[in-house]
Amino acid sequence: MELNANIPSGPLAEKWDNHRFSSKLVNPANRRKYRIIVVGTGLAGASASATLAEQGYEVSTFCIQDSPRRAHSIAAQGGINAAKNYQNDGDSIQRLFYDTIKGGDFRSREANVYRLAQVSNNIIDQCVAQGVPFAREYGGTLANRSFGGAQVSRTFYARGQTGQQLLLGAYSALSRQIKNGKVTMHTRQEMMDLVLVDGKARGIVTRDIISGKLSSHSADAVILATGGYGNAYFLSTNAMASNVTAAWRAHKKGAGFANPCFVQIHPTCIPVHGHFQSKLTLMSESLRNDGRVWVPKKPGDSRRPGSIPEEERDYYLESKYPSFGNLVPRDVASRNAKEQCDEGKGVGTTNLAVYLDFAEAIQRDGKATILKKYGNLFQMYEKITASNPLHEPMMIYPAVHYTMGGLWVDYNLMTTIPGLFAIGECNFSDHGANRLGASALMQGLADGYFIVGTCIANYLGSNPLATVEASEQPFTEALKQVQANIARLLKSSEGGPEGKLTVDEIHKELGLLLWDHCGMARNKEGLEKALKELPLIQKKFWDTVYIPGTGEELNQSLERAGRLADFLEFAEIMIRDALAREESCGCHLREESQTEENEAKRDDAGYSHVSVWEHMGDGEEPTLHKEDLIFENVTPSQRSYK
Amino acid sequence: MSIDTIDLSLEIWRQKDSKATGNFETYALQNISTGMSFLEMLDVLNENLTRAGKDPVAFDHDCREGICGMCGAVINGVAHGPEPETTLCQLHMRHFKTGDTLVIEPFRSRAFPIRKDLITDRSALDRIIQAGGYVSVNTGGTPDGNTIPIPSATAELAMDAASCIGCGACVASCPNGAAMLFTGAKISQLCLLPQGQPERTERALAMVKAMDTEGFGNCTNERECEAVCPKGISIRNIARMNKEFVKATFFG
Numbered sequence: 001m002e003l004n005a006n007i008p009s010g011p012l013a014e015k016w017d018n019h020r021f022s023s024k025l026v027n028p029a030n031r032r033k034y035r036i037i038v039v040g041t042g043l044a045g046a047s048a049s050a051t052l053a054e055q056g057y058e059v060s061t062f063c064i065q066d067s068p069r070r071a072h073s074i075a076a077q078g079g080i081n082a083a084k085n086y087q088n089d090g091d092s093i094q095r096l097f098y099d100t101i102k103g104g105d106f107r108s109r110e111a112n113v114y115r116l117a118q119v120s121n122n123i124i125d126q127c128v129a130q131g132v133p134f135a136r137e138y139g140g141t142l143a144n145r146s147f148g149g150a151q152v153s154r155t156f157y158a159r160g161q162t163g164q165q166l167l168l169g170a171y172s173a174l175s176r177q178i179k180n181g182k183v184t185m186h187t188r189q190e191m192m193d194l195v196l197v198d199g200k201a202r203g204i205v206t207r208d209i210i211s212g213k214l215s216s217h218s219a220d221a222v223i224l225a226t227g228g229y230g231n232a233y234f235l236s237t238n239a240m241a242s243n244v245t246a247a248w249r250a251h252k253k254g255a256g257f258a259n260p261c262f263v264q265i266h267p268t269c270i271p272v273h274g275h276f277q278s279k280l281t282l283m284s285e286s287l288r289n290d291g292r293v294w295v296p297k298k299p300g301d302s303r304r305p306g307s308i309p310e311e312e313r314d315y316y317l318e319s320k321y322p323s324f325g326n327l328v329p330r331d332v333a334s335r336n337a338k339e340q341c342d343e344g345k346g347v348g349t350t351n352l353a354v355y356l357d358f359a360e361a362i363q364r365d366g367k368a369t370i371l372k373k374y375g376n377l378f379q380m381y382e383k384i385t386a387s388n389p390l391h392e393p394m395m396i397y398p399a400v401h402y403t404m405g406g407l408w409v410d411y412n413l414m415t416t417i418p419g420l421f422a423i424g425e426c427n428f429s430d431h432g433a434n435r436l437g438a439s440a441l442m443q444g445l446a447d448g449y450f451i452v453g454t455c456i457a458n459y460l461g462s463n464p465l466a467t468v469e470a471s472e473q474p475f476t477e478a479l480k481q482v483q484a485n486i487a488r489l490l491k492s493s494e495g496g497p498e499g500k501l502t503v504d505e506i507h508k509e510l511g512l513l514l515w516d517h518c519g520m521a522r523n524k525e526g527l528e529k530a531l532k533e534l535p536l537i538q539k540k541f542w543d544t545v546y547i548p549g550t551g552e553e554l555n556q557s558l559e560r561a562g563r564l565a566d567f568l569e570f571a572e573i574m575i576r577d578a579l580a581r582e583e584s585c586g587c588h589l590r591e592e593s594q595t596e597e598n599e600a601k602r603d604d605a606g607y608s609h610v611s612v613w614e615h616m617g618d619g620e621e622p623t624l625h626k627e628d629l630i631f632e633n634v635t636p637s638q639r640s641y642k
Numbered sequence: 643m644s645i646d647t648i649d650l651s652l653e654i655w656r657q658k659d660s661k662a663t664g665n666f667e668t669y670a671l672q673n674i675s676t677g678m679s680f681l682e683m684l685d686v687l688n689e690n691l692t693r694a695g696k697d698p699v700a701f702d703h704d705c706r707e708g709i710c711g712m713c714g715a716v717i718n719g720v721a722h723g724p725e726p727e728t729t730l731c732q733l734h735m736r737h738f739k740t741g742d743t744l745v746i747e748p749f750r751s752r753a754f755p756i757r758k759d760l761i762t763d764r765s766a767l768d769r770i771i772q773a774g775g776y777v778s779v780n781t782g783g784t785p786d787g788n789t790i791p792i793p794s795a796t797a798e799l800a801m802d803a804a805s806c807i808g809c810g811a812c813v814a815s816c817p818n819g820a821a822m823l824f825t826g827a828k829i830s831q832l833c834l835l836p837q838g839q840p841e842r843t844e845r846a847l848a849m850v851k852a853m854d855t856e857g858f859g860n861c862t863n864e865r866e867c868e869a870v871c872p873k874g875i876s877i878r879n880i881a882r883m884n885k886e887f888v889k890a891t892f893f894g
Contacts, residue, residue: 065710065712066765068768069711069808072705075707075710086788125784126779128784129777129779129785130776130837135797136797139791140791141788141791158804161709161805164807172771173779175768239704239706239710240703240705276675383725386734450781453781496695504689546693548695548698549697553659554700554758557698
């Protein structure tokens with residue numbers, strides 16, 4: 001597997017301009033001859049579909065939900081960053097670039113991150129023009145707030161529903177192109193496989209979730225915008241349908257998978273409270289602007305929070321990290337919460353929670369101001385926990401949130417399969433080992449609105465492609481393979497449910513294995529143990545899973561089983577990747593690699609690279625390749641938020 | 643968080659597909675933790691049904707955070723259940739008590755055909771947006787965001803309307819099967835903002851026409867939509883839409 005990142009030459013600030021100039025173009029009259037498939041309609045997929053259709057390409061867009069508006073980008077609450085410097089507080093493209101590189105613990109590519117910072121300003125303008133109702137100052141200008149990992153106010157927001165409003169903006173642009181006939185929208189379709197012709201991505205096989213019918217679709221290029229794989233852990237903040245299938249299928253067809261062990265653990269989630277729990281709910285990180293994190297100083301102190309006097313509270317983030325305080329990046333906040341709970345100072349019925357307290361902010365600014373900022377988050381918290389954050393501090397605990405690993409892409413967002421692009425969360429490129437708040441929305445929209453169009457034109461303009469139709473042999477073969485996979489999934493269900501396990505039971509088992517051994521803190525011994533136990537769970541799945549019904553109908557158990565089968569295979573490279581990375585990085589603490597103060601210790605000499613896994617065939621050990629990360633403009637330093 | 647448990651009787655609408663005739667089936671469910679969400683309760687039921695070799699209940703859901711708008715069913719006659727401004731996924735079992743019978747059925751409307759059990763097809767709402775629920779602006783070349791100043795109060799009003807999640811509860815609860823709260827919210831958001839002005843007239847006409855084409859009814863001020871809306875969208879948006887439509891029809 002050859003890893004050429006195709007980073008343009010020249011000074012950092014000029015790379016993107018140079019690249020756009022040297023990229024091939026497709027003239028407007030020829031664009032309508034090209035067909036492009038986009039899988040996924042989140043921020044990246046919807047914005048890419050709309051933009052490519054505006055440019056004149058024939059776009060076919062697929063989503064798993066009943067409407068493109070449901071994609072999981074809607075759930076992002078806090079905001080989106082841009083280097084507008086509207087607050088005149090010293091922000092710049094260079095600073096946004098630097099904060100993002102540093103926040104990612106120096107494990108992302110300089111050129112990609114700089115480009116992200118550059119186009120961030122266009123995103124805000126684009127969304128404003130679409131009518132996204134961003135918060136405004138009284139004078140009518142755009143309002144900003146600060147976010148974890150930054151000392152400037154560069155985050156734009158629409159109450160606590162920024163992701164939803166940005167997605168609805170992209171969805172409206174997509175809807176306009178559906179009306180114009182330039183996008184053919186396929187809803188309730190799950191991508192089951194990628195089809196290659198002459199080594200190039202030329203189409204996909206999908207399953208209609210309503211009828212169970214399989215179909216093939218051909219195109220000149222395929223863009224995956226299918227999000228992250230956090231649901232491998234069963235419990236995560238991801239939507240229930242978020243999965244790894246599309247990316248994993250592409251991987252098995254030859255696309256390198258980068259940094260699969262980089263999973264972000266978000267510090268402010270509502271804690272787990274029962275074995276029946278199906279998912280975890282995230283509370284926006286923006287709450288840490290006004291909320292103070294604390295635990296009782298004394299382990300095992302089970303008094304109500306209101307009865308614990310000030311001097312018996314430990315505001316551990318403020319005392320340990322005086323300059324960032326409660327706004328330390330996500331990994332630092334998460335790790336410290338775990339540490340406090342490990343020391344027995346956790347609160348709540350499970351002792352796996354810390355307090356996020358608004359009492360001081362309410363006293364300072366008044367209830368009305370706090371409710372204006374966080375009202376819907378408070379309401380959401382109260383609905384779930386029956387406790388009102390105006391009267392009692394919130395309880396929070398870290399949870400699996402965003403995945404920084406994903407399909408390896410070059411500067412053109414192209415995977416190692418020619419003609420297969422990966423954008424948004426499903427690629428690996430911009431966030432390094434740790435994603436800062438308000439930067440996921442930025443990357444999704446940057447890729448979709450402003451970057452992938454140039455890259456697609458360059459690919460189509462420099463690669464002559466023969467016409468292929470979905471009736472040709474590679475498509476019929478892929479279709480047969482998908483049919484065989486479904487038959488294999490249903491095989492163990494013959495003879496009824498007696499003595500068998502449900503899909504969720506096995507998924508929970510996989511989730512626990514990953515959380516315990518490949519979660520926030522990892523060590524060699526645990527990872528090796530996980531690698532030994534994984535095949536047992538895989539075997540249990542194939543031998544004893546019970547799936548009611550057939551493949552030729554709406555069958556939600558079968559859908560989940562198919563995704564779990566892929567998570568079970570994918571987990572292997574997650575664990576192997578964590579095992580190979582013998583350094584602590586971002587929110588991934590290798591217990592063997594710590595500073596004297598128990599902070600995560602990065603090892604730049606040994607691990608300043610992207611780990612890229614190549615699939616060598618079923619049952620074969622995957623091969624690890626490395627893309628060295630070269631830092632010409634920043635000097636990696638030990639991250640310190642003290 | 644309490645760890646009490648309750649026992650329930652569920653009457654759930656079962657329908658194999660769009661063509662089949664549906665009927666209610668009764669299920670008894672014991673030891674349901676009151677800390678569970680309504681959908682987690684359905685998960686437990688489905689695990690039980692699966693283990694018993696029966697077909698689990700199909701229902702739509704995705705984010706389980708009350709934002710995506712994918713979930714929804716009618717519980718004892720109320721879309722999304724008894725709690726105000728709450729989606730089905732954010733409804734918790736602590737609001738029910740032992741011995742309760744819950745009648746669970748899909749969102750019913752001529753424009754929302756049933757696909758299976760509690761799953762309906764709400765793509766008609768997408769087609770209303772496709773008729774004009776957007777600002778026609780291509781990517782790139784847009785002016786700096788601060789060159790379009792918007793008074794904070796106006797932005798907030800637009801945001802109130804924009805917070806619609808498109809779940810369709812308004813349609814299901816309306817005796818006329820009207821989608822006017824949904825459509826009114828989008829028309830309001832865009833007509834309040836300067837960006838929405840150039841297409842204001844055309845948008846109002848096209849979106850109202852799309853509602854009629856899809857087979858949605860008209861508003862007769864029953865206010866059921868507002869009562870069940872999980873995002874508290876006000877029927878003032880319907881009034882605003884009507885005004886926009888009348889203005890567009892008579893004054894162009």
